[in-house]
Amino acid sequence: MTPSHLWRRLAAVEQRIRQAVAGRLATDPAPDDPYRGLYLTPEAVERVLAGRPRPVPVEPGDPGEGSRLAGLAARFGLDDLDVEFLLVALIPDVDARFERLYGYLNDDLTRRRASVGLALELCGQPPAGPARFRLSPAAALVAGGLVEVQEAALPALSRVLRVPDRVTAHLLGDDTPDDTLTGLVTVETSADDTADGGPDDLARRVGAALRAGVGPLHLRDTDGDAGTTAVAALAAAGHDAVVVDTVALADRDRPPVAELVREARLRGAGIVLGPLEPLLPARVRLLRELAAGGVPLVLHGRDPWDPKWTSAVSVPVPPLDSRRRADRWADVLRASTGLDPTRELLAGLAGYRLGTGEVTRAVDLATRLALVEDRQVTLPHVRAGVRAHNGAGLDRLARRIVPAVGWDDLVLTGPTRAQLAELVTRARYRDRVLGEWRMRPGGGRGHGVVALFAGESGTGKTMSAEVVAAEIGMDLYVVDLSTVVDKYVGETEKNLERIFTEAAGVHGVLLFDEADAVFGRRSEVKDARDRYANVESAYLLQRMESFDGIAVLTTNLRANVDEAFIRRIDVIADFPVPDVAQRHALWDRCLGPALPRADDLDLGFCAERFELTGGSIRACAVTAAYRAAESGTALTMAGLVDAVRQEYRKLGRLVLAGEFGAWATR
Known part of the structure; x- marks a missing residue:
């Protein structure tokens, strides 16, 4: 919606400013003094002492039903006087003329914003009346982050009012999130969920609870997709979703909680926060501040909810069945590659319990790997994508082996x-x-x-x-x-x-x-x-x-x-310990096709005489290969038997002549 209503309201503020300037000029003995506002003459002191405030009554403005200003007033709980204060503080940010007018009215050309005292005057309120407390830290305007009262060291009436740039941009029709939230949030609109077919049964039930004022809600994740359910639940309740990256949030020494809550309230949206594991239990205070922000809050994570953190209703999210999991992979693969995935590819991926975001990241990496190889996306590519986003925490507790055998x-x-x-x-x-x-x-x-x-x-x-x-x-x-x-x-x-x-x-x-x-x-x-x-x-x-x-x-x-x-x-x-036939296959397999073999190599003799396990046979083969590499010749039977003899000593076994036969003394 165009901000035409906002301009009409600001025009009314302009008229009151003109009246205030005209009244000041009528009693100003030296309006052309070039040093005005930089010093105070004795005559000016007398006028200050003789002057009395003359409040000018302000008629309630047009609420502008459907406008952004009306929506902001409703979501932040502002009454007519709060809105007038907001407009008075806002006008120099949208029209540069009022910077100099405010400087004149403040009797200080360097102070180009409305002060608390000037705002009270322009809104027809006495400086010592109850209206001044509409600008206290706990009042709706200031607590909601719509107006900042700056320069706290000055007397209360001289403190400056400023409207944050994000609030100004919102009223002018810009929905770009606040700069402090860059890289921290994404916004999912409820229209997107409707386009995807609407929420499932759990999302509808959670959405109904949100509409009834139940919250915050915690979704216990069992399949990595509670975040999608949280967004769908907010859409079912009629809210957009401000989705927070908890890893990025955990990296902030001072998380922008106030800006996050303000962003959600400006949009009439809810906040989705999860997975919670990077934040808890160290950032419990952050959860409490968000829960007290007055916006729908949906949390999600794999760990059980601890009531000591904050009051929340915990709801388990059941895992997807294999068919729905395969459908999710198919949807993401089609969107990323433009091709229909094969049944074999989907069957190989159905076992991964990944959320939609994780699936998207895995497929994105798989697509790039396939482009590097100039091939279509295959199962190994996608598995490599899954592996790249997997197990960082477990890597610190266990040794990771990427399978290389079949x-x-x-x-x-x-x-x-x-x-x-x-x-x-x-x-x-x-x-x-x-x-x-x-x-x-x-x-x-x-x-x-x-x-x-x-x-x-x-x-x-x-x-x-x-x-x-x-x-x-x-x-x-x-x-x-x-x-x-x-x-x-x-x-x-x-x-x-x-x-x-x-x-x-x-x-x-x-x-x-x-x-x-x-x-x-x-x-x-x-x-x-x-x-x-x-x-x-x-x-x-x-x-x-x-x-x-x-x-x-x-x-x-x-x-x-x-x-x-x-x-x-x-x-x-x-x-079991391998038998003769298995040992023969193991010897052949462990020596491999690349190692040169001499004509006298008798693997049948080794399999029949040396009762070794597969691990010991492999150790013997590696030792013999080193000997052959050192000598620069093919692997001979003598070198292989010598490796077996060394393995026997390592295992603490006796080297019996009956086992080694003709090779016992060589």
Whole structure:
């Protein structure tokens, strides 16, 4: 709407200013004095002492229904006199003539804005009357950030009134956010949500609560998309949404809370703040200030809401099913690439629990990667985009492995391979089975999948976990138990809780190597140490059951793991020591095609005589390769046997002539 109503109201203010100037000129003995306003003559002192205020009554102005000025007055709770004060303070910012007129009326040409006393005079109010308190810090004009009362060291009536530039711009029809909010907020209009098909059932219910005055509201995020639901809820309530970047807000030493609230009130919008994890619990005061701002406030985050922070109604946001998640990926991919994604691409992405913003960022990066390669966007590109925005917090607690192996790199028995395939199936379809079909209801159980890999060291447990992670398109995070287990009571649980909390928001497979160190059997309580060890195990039992991610536990001895953990494990894969045929395949695989081999190399002899696990075979192959590189020749049987002999010594095994045969003395 054009600001024509504003100009009409300012024209009325201009008439009152003209009257005030004419009255001053009529009693001014030296109106042409070039030094006027820079000094005070004795005659002027006498006039000041003899003068009495003559208030000029102000008729209520046209409210201008539908104008920006009327909307601002309604949203900030201004009455007619407040609006007149605002206009008096505003007019020198929209018409330069009034700078000099105000300087004349202030009797000081350097003071080109209205003072409190001049504003009272122009609005027909006595300087000692109650109207002056409309400009106090708690009054609607000042508390709402519409008028600033500057130069606090001066007497009250001489203090200067200033309208912030953002308020002036709003009244003139400009909706650009305040400069202090640059890089901090984006604005989502309710019209955008209508164009997208309108809000879902949860958004409509939350919107109805907002219309009824319920707030602030907290949306407990389980699928990374509570922010979209918050915007849709505000749209359902008839409000635009000022969406705050919480990471950028957390970086500000002095968050612009007043400017943020003012921006929302100017627009008649609500504020969406989340995810809250970068702010809490250090910035609880910020939440309280926003909650007291008088605008609809919708918060969201993954962590439960603590009533001590501020009073809020917490509502869980259910996760999307696999179909809706695939639709979201498809919509973003079409918008970004202009192409319809293939069914195989969407099937590979449906397992990622990402919000719309995260999906958009991942696809944007995938598109740029594809442009660099001059190719269309493929599944590896999108997975690289997901990986780039994933797991920064967990990287500090676990070692991240980007999978670089596949099924062809594994040498396993048929039953073990079948168990790994089942683990992949469970990881891919857990949302449908555990979420949509509710096959694990009640008891606080999560939608996680837990597997146990049992076998001797070097039998391929960690590599198999890497293959599983690659198959479902995730990274592998190996938990270093030396950083978890603590001798002080309760510290181990705290360390594990940090890992589980970070892992809940990460699209990765969590690997607890040598897990029997923390998932071991409970023992009979004989002293305080036993009691606290059992408390630790009890905590882990509960935490594993509520875990929402994918976890793999490895152990060298399955019997060491507590039976209560076994009951909660979904897949158990045994990794036996490889037989002769498997060892032959492992030798061939570990030596690889690039390493030159001498004609006397007998891998069948190595497989039959040396009972080694895959990890030891790989170590032997690497040692032999170094020897060949040093000598500059192809790998000979003597060099390979010498590497095996060195591995035996490292493992503390005896070098028996019967095992080495003809190579025992070479």
